[in-house]
Structure formats: C-alpha cells, structure tokens
Amino acid sequence: MLEDAPSAALFGPYDIILSLLLAFLLGQVIAWVYYATHSGLSYSRSFVQSLIMITVVVAMVMTVIGNSIITAVGLMGALAIIRFRNIIKDTRDIAFIFCSLVVGMAAGSQRYMTAIVGTVILCLIALYLYMTGFGTHQPHNGFLRFSFKGHIGPGHPIPGILKRFCGSFTLISAQDSGFGTAEVEYAYQLMIRNAATNAEMLSALKRVEGIENVNLTMQEQLLEV
Numbered sequence: 001m002l003e004d005a006p007s008a009a010l011f012g013p014y015d016i017i018l019s020l021l022l023a024f025l026l027g028q029v030i031a032w033v034y035y036a037t038h039s040g041l042s043y044s045r046s047f048v049q050s051l052i053m054i055t056v057v058v059a060m061v062m063t064v065i066g067n068s069i070i071t072a073v074g075l076m077g078a079l080a081i082i083r084f085r086n087i088i089k090d091t092r093d094i095a096f097i098f099c100s101l102v103v104g105m106a107a108g109s110q111r112y113m114t115a116i117v118g119t120v121i122l123c124l125i126a127l128y129l130y131m132t133g134f135g136t137h138q139p140h141n142g143f144l145r146f147s148f149k150g151h152i153g154p155g156h157p158i159p160g161i162l163k164r165f166c167g168s169f170t171l172i173s174a175q176d177s178g179f180g181t182a183e184v185e186y187a188y189q190l191m192i193r194n195a196a197t198n199a200e201m202l203s204a205l206k207r208v209e210g211i212e213n214v215n216l217t218m219q220e221q222l223l224e225v
Contacts, residue, residue: 169190
C-alpha cells in the first residue's frame with residue numbers, strides 16, 4: 001500500500017527497489033511532459049534524459065541518508081567536490097530540474113503519495129501553461145518583406161490582405177531598389193492573429209500582380225532560443 005509516511009532509519013531491499021522504480025517512472029512522466037511542451041530551438045536530448053537520471057539519483061541519495069545526519073553531512077561534502085559547468089539558458093529548464101529534484105526526494109524518503117500527486121499536479125500545470133500560452137506577449141510577431149513595382153496606396157489590395165490576416169501591421173520601410181527600376185522594397189511589422197494561416201496569407205500576397213520575393217519571418221521563433 002502506498003502511504004505518505006516519513007522515511008525509516010533503515011531501508012530494506014523492497015523499500016529501495018520500490019523507491020527507485022517509482023522515481024524512474026515519475027522521472028519519465030516529467031521528461032515526457034517537458035518533451036511535449038518544449039518550444040524554441042534549444043532542445044537537448046541529453047537534458048531530457050538527465051531529468052530521469054536526476055530523479056532516480058536523488059531518490060537513491062535519500063535512501064542512503066535515511067535519518068542519519070552524519071551520513072547527510074558526509075554526502076554533502078562528497079558532492080561538493082563535483083563542479084557543474086553546464087550553463088542552463090532557459091529558466092523553464094531550471095523549473096523542470098527542481099521538479100525532478102523534489103519528486104526524487106519524495107520518492108526516496110518513502111513519501112510515495114506526495115511524489116505521485118506532486119508529479120501529476122506539476123505536469124498538469126506545465127501542460128496548462130503550454131496549451132494556453134500563458135504569459136505570452138504578442139504571440140505571433142512577424143516580419144514581412146517583399147518587392148513591388150510601384151507604390152502601395154490606401155486602396156491597394158495588399159493592405160486589405162494584411163488586414164484580413166493580421167490584428168495590426170506597420171510599414172517599417174519602403175526603399176527604391178536603386179537599379180533604375182520602379183521596384184520598391186517594402187518591410188512590414190505584423191501582428192498575426194493565427195500563425196496557422198501564414199501559408200494562406202502568403203498565397204494571397206503572391207497572387208497580387210507585381211509583387212515578388214515575398215518573405216515572412218516569425219520573430220518569436222528567433223527570439224526565444
């Protein structure tokens with residue numbers, strides 16, 4: 001029976017195996033949630049695997065310590081020799097590391113119910129934040145560049161297309177090509193309502209007569225690395 005009970009002074013083989021297996025399973029849950037909710041370009045396979053290893057190692061540390069203060073102090077001295085030089089770029093990664101640490105501590109100290117319930121709640125919170133985009137400011141900022149033969153007036157179809165797909169848009173620059181032609185290089189800052197319609201917007205722009213070299217860059221994907 002799984003009980004949220006304090007750790008005993010000595011752990012039997014069954015207790016140790018159960019603690020490590022539970023830490024391994026819960027570590028995988030945390031790692032899968034991190035994998036499913038990760039965004040950006042800084043994904044690391046070794047970091048995902050480390051979340052599982054950290055959970056199991058911390059659980060083992062807790063079984064070694066038990067209720068012995070002397071063992072805990074000695075273990076702290078041994079671990080102080082290790083130097084970690086890996087730089088964590090994303091504060092969200094730090095949160096997942098702390099999740100693995102706490103769950104491993106709970107599993108290793110035989111607080112099984114705390115470990116299970118805590119993992120479920122933490123993972124549900126991570127999924128909620130990912131699915132709702134909580135805290136995202138201007139979620140789909142885009143930068144649009146294209147060439148057009150002539151100047152774009154208020155009644156031109158290009159502003160109409162941008163209004164249909166964007167919450168707002170701002171003309172940043174309009175420069176002549178400088179090669180003796182009537183081509184003008186346009187650059188717009190966009191607030192796209194739904195990034196899933198980007199292909200449809202680009203297709204509509206390319207159908208406009210005289211437009212060339214249409215290029216759209218989603219700034220969010222470049223900034224959050």
